[in-house]
Amino acid sequence: MSALISQVRVLAAQLGAxxxxxxxxxxxxxxxxxxxxxxxxVLRDRTGLVxxxxxxxxxxxxxxxxxxxxxxxxxxAALKALGGVEVQATGLEVISAPSMPLPFEINKKEVKAGLxxxxxxxxxxxxxxxxxxxxTIQSALAGGFREYLSSQNFTQIFTPKIxxxxxxxxxxxxxxxxxxxxxYLAQSPQFYKQMMVGxxxxxxxxxxxxxxxxxxxTSRHLNEYLSLDLEMGFIQSEEDLMDLETGLLRHMFAKVAxxxxxxxxxxxxxxxxxxxxxxxxxxxAQAIIERKYGKLSPKGDLDPExxxxxxxxxxxxxxxxxxxxxxxxREIRPMYAMPAPxxxxxxxxxxxxxxxxxxxxxxxxxxxxxMLVESIAxxxxxxxxxxxxxxVFRLGMPPHGGMAIGLERLTARLLGLSNIREATAFPRDxxxxxx
RNA sequence: GGAGGCGUGGUGUAGUGGCCUAACAUGCGGCCCUGUCACGGCCGAGACCGCGGGUUCGAAUCCCGUCGCCUCCGCCA
Numbered sequence: 062m063s064a065l066i067s068q069v070r071v072l073a074a075q076l077g078a079x080x081x082x083x084x085x086x087x088x089x090x091x092x093x094x095x096x097x098x099x100x101x102x103v104l105r106d107r108t109g110l111v112x113x114x115x116x117x118x119x120x121x122x123x124x125x126x127x128x129x130x131x132x133x134x135x136x137x138a139a140l141k142a143l144g145g146v147e148v149q150a151t152g153l154e155v156i157s158a159p160s161m162p163l164p165f166e167i168n169k170k171e172v173k174a175g176l177x178x179x180x181x182x183x184x185x186x187x188x189x190x191x192x193x194x195x196x197t198i199q200s201a202l203a204g205g206f207r208e209y210l211s212s213q214n215f216t217q218i219f220t221p222k223i224x225x226x227x228x229x230x231x232x233x234x235x236x237x238x239x240x241x242x243x244x245y246l247a248q249s250p251q252f253y254k255q256m257m258v259g260x261x262x263x264x265x266x267x268x269x270x271x272x273x274x275x276x277x278x279t280s281r282h283l284n285e286y287l288s289l290d291l292e293m294g295f296i297q298s299e300e301d302l303m304d305l306e307t308g309l310l311r312h313m314f315a316k317v318a319x320x321x322x323x324x325x326x327x328x329x330x331x332x333x334x335x336x337x338x339x340x341x342x343x344x345x346a347q348a349i350i351e352r353k354y355g356k357l358s359p360k361g362d363l364d365p366e367x368x369x370x371x372x373x374x375x376x377x378x379x380x381x382x383x384x385x386x387x388x389x390x391r392e393i394r395p396m397y398a399m400p401a402p403x404x405x406x407x408x409x410x411x412x413x414x415x416x417x418x419x420x421x422x423x424x425x426x427x428x429x430x431x432m433l434v435e436s437i438a439x440x441x442x443x444x445x446x447x448x449x450x451x452x453v454f455r456l457g458m459p460p461h462g463g464m465a466i467g468l469e470r471l472t473a474r475l476l477g478l479s480n481i482r483e484a485t486a487f488p489r490d491x492x493x494x495x496x
Numbered sequence: 497g498g499a500g501g502c503g504u505g506g507u508g509u510a511g512u513g514g515c516c517u518a519a520c521a522u523g524c525g526g527c528c529c530u531g532u533c534a535c536g537g538c539c540g541a542g543a544c545c546g547c548g549g550g551u552u553c554g555a556a557u558c559c560c561g562u563c564g565c566c567u568c569c570g571c572c573a
Contacts, residue, residue: 163506273572277572
């Protein structure tokens with residue numbers, strides 16, 4: 062084939078270091094502006110956009126948008142071009158041209174297509190720099206999670222997604238055929254991360270998908286989502302977990318701010334700096350919501366409007382809001398939730414709300430085997446069916462607790478996306494199984 | 497699972513009983529253009545208005561059904 066393809070590739074963002082040199086760029090054709098015997102081709106690679114100047118015969122060549130091309134030429138400083146440099150093309154090769162019409166334009170600042178089209182043609186829509194930025198930032202968030210927890214001596218674990226039973230009841234499980242047995246997709250790594258704590262790792266985390274068979278159809282639910290899970294042994298109380306999450310989110314946000322400045326600028330987002338996150342017992346939050354906004358809440362909990370209102374309450378002048386809700390009643394928390402020391406009807410658990418949406422549930426867990434058996438039984442469940450889980454508590458288990466952060470929800474709230482699907486590369490919802 | 501809303505060229509919208517032989521923007525095709533960067537100019541193709549039925553002299557527009565999508569609620573991360 063051509064000489065162009067074999068040449069060493071230089072990326073768009075590196076061009077500043079090559080002024081005066083001849084380089085080869087490879088990427089997608091973002092846009093071409095024809096001016097007769099002169100044309101400007103904007104090439105896009107994973108690092109960004111760069112303008113290539115085509116003259117004479119090259120300018121006359123038909124080139125479709127989104128073709129994969131190699132362009133070689135001399136790098137010149139050009140104050141008028143984006144990035145301050147452009148490439149004076151001397152060679153152009155189309156490596157792969159699209160063989161179908163593009164369903165919508167992605168070379169505009171904003172993609173003007175409905176969510177359904179955007180998701181139907183995900184490979185195309187994610188090429189748009191603004192949409193692309195969402196996933197670059199999401200990657201940094203996950204990276205920050207791993208980085209911070211590793212710095213705190215957490216071990217990354219990997220637990221099965223095909224399981225025999227659910228963690229908190231069976232109604233929202235996806236059943237699957239496992240040879241001659243009935244199995245389910247894991248709705249949470251809850252039992253396994255506790256078992257890994259008990260296996261002597263003390264501090265563990267996992268980044269993995271979880272599956273919920275809920276037939277909900279909302280802008281904040283997925284049937285498969287990424288759970289940022291952690292579990293920590295030898296805690297004093299759930300306060301240790303909220304302290305940990307505060308430091309964790311501070312690090313994750315700082316990493317995004319430091320590493321994703323161009324992406325944030327593209328989305329017009331400023332990452333909030335996290336100082337202290339207020340901790341409000343649910344009952345108190347309900348009272349505040351009633352007093353300040355005249356709204357009643359469901360028993361022992363907040364509804365979505367209440368979550369938005371309490372965030373509004375703690376937000377100073379419309380700034381991004383983070384708030385822990387604590388002391389949830391026992392009857393609305395799972396059987397493994399540790400009762401609050403001062404009131405056995407409440408739990409040592411918490412949720413974290415971010416800009417009006419629940420992004421974390423966590424808490425201290427029951428570590429005493431007998432207490433756990435009683436808790437299971439008190440909910441009308443059969444302790445026998447939890448025997449493999451219960452074994453870890455019979456072999457010596459430290460006080461412990463943990464939490465789970467919904468990655469897509471965190472991403473969506475941070476970036477102000479209105480639908481969680483926008484923060485999901487290939488979402489699985491009530492009806493969508495493809496792409 | 498429940499409630500509400502929407503469905504018009506490839507895409508995004510306007511049109512809410514006759515002026516619709518369906519408009520605008522963008523994209524697409526052709527021609528012109530050597531400094532554009534939302535490039536510009538001229539020309540052209542492209543939708544029987546989701547689907548089925550009904551009301552009416554007349555339906556994109558009103559009614560019923562159906563399918564799809566969106567939003568909200570329950571529930572959750």
